Amino acid sequence: MTRYLYYPGCSMDASARAYQESLAAIAPVLGLDLAELDDWNCCGATEYFGLSRTPAYALVGRNLAIAADQADGTRTLVAPCSACFLNLARTDHAMAESPVLRRDVNASLEVGGFHYDPGAITVRHLLEVIMNEVGLARVSGAVSRPLTGLRVAPYLGCMVPRPDYASLWIRHEQPRDLDRLLATLGADVVDYPLTTECCGGHMAQISTELGFGLIRRLIVAAEARGADLMVAVCPMCQMNIDAFQGEMNRHFRTSHHMPILFFTQLMGLAFGQEPTRLGIGRELVDASRALARVGIEVPPPSEDELKAAQREEAHRRKQALPMPHLDDAPGAERQEVRR
């Protein structure tokens, strides 16, 4: 087992639970010992850098400082989310490049008892660690149920190969790493020219014309090449293609049905693991038909599972819900939360 520091990011406990579940299932097979950062905070996604510079970097700096404190035998921090990965790498890079930012971020962190020296931690995305550290030979050796005949469109998205502060990617526009990984699993990898095009990020929540337009383009291109499903390496990409596909169809009066799974889910399937253990079935655009084509049966949730889920939901509903109030300006006096 090789130890890595692990920054899950907020989505892994929420919209991307299937990513977390499948990663937990395959990590031991790959020899990955992922040590989660203690009391990590949100990275700010793509929202904070446009609001205020120093606080945005300080928010991420706290995570880097925690990682440096927790570095024990490793100084590599792995992030499964592309946006989290980029923000961590971006902050490390910016603090190294700008002495003023380094001074201000550390002056802020010190108030909370933290400190970070840029370069102390190496930030890497999960896919890149699997490709370059675990290696395809080990992946190949673990495959017991090759995904032969499953036509997959490898969708890498933006923020892993770009801007690439550490110069890890030889090709920023058409990297073939995800293609090679999926081919190792036995899948039939379609030539997907939009592999590094943008899913729109938060745009589905801002501008339907732009956000849904980008989502549709990605789905149409995958369909045109006969893909049974798309494969994502990022919670945001998966969320956009999967969760917003229904509203996108409604918006454009189309009827696309393009499932999208995380690459870790396909790895688990190829390793012979049970679909439910890999979070398969959590997608809104059902992947079971596509998987049935290669002989993988996804059992529907049992009565007990449904009842347990309902009980859990009822319990959660009883808990008080603080509803945030939107301030008109940053720093404006905040109103009390309402129940």
Add this chain to the structure above:
Amino acid sequence: MVVEHSGADAAPDSAFLEEVMGATAVPSRLDHCIQCGTCGGSCPSGPEMDHTPRQLFALIRAGRRDAVLSSNAPWMCVSCYYCVVRCPQAIQITDVMYALKTMATRAHAAGDRTASDFSRLFIWNVEHFGRSYEVGLVGPHYLRHHLGRLPGVAPMGIGLLAKGRIPLAPARIKGLAGLHAILARAAELEAAR
């Protein structure tokens, strides 16, 4: 786009260019722009922007503060970094866009506030819980900006809930007080820059 000419003898106002260049975290090299247009041609949002990045940078150099800060271009940027890896002058375009968002918000110049409100609400949750919180983000955001989308988005919300993909209660970090202190200090230091 109509660019008004200020007269042949008027010196270009470089103060605004310097202000924008001073607002990024790392040097942006914005003054190296050769107006080639690779950025706009690479941009997935280009067609939805009031000005392509190239046009925006020309306006910055011309000192057209109001036109720049009220442009929707920075708010349409999806941070995909295509322009950044393709720019022959290695200009940190995404960082410039972030800086322009901050400047526009401070100047209350942004026209459509859907994107800036979304960012503020997202960060409101992060500042209060230490983690992002989808119920606290999406609920108020749709009520405020996308009422008409509720019928379309409701099935998604119900689906995500049923699939266990939306925790109803926010996750909180333990070190919230420390985080608040860090962010408050950072805001003071930012204001002093």
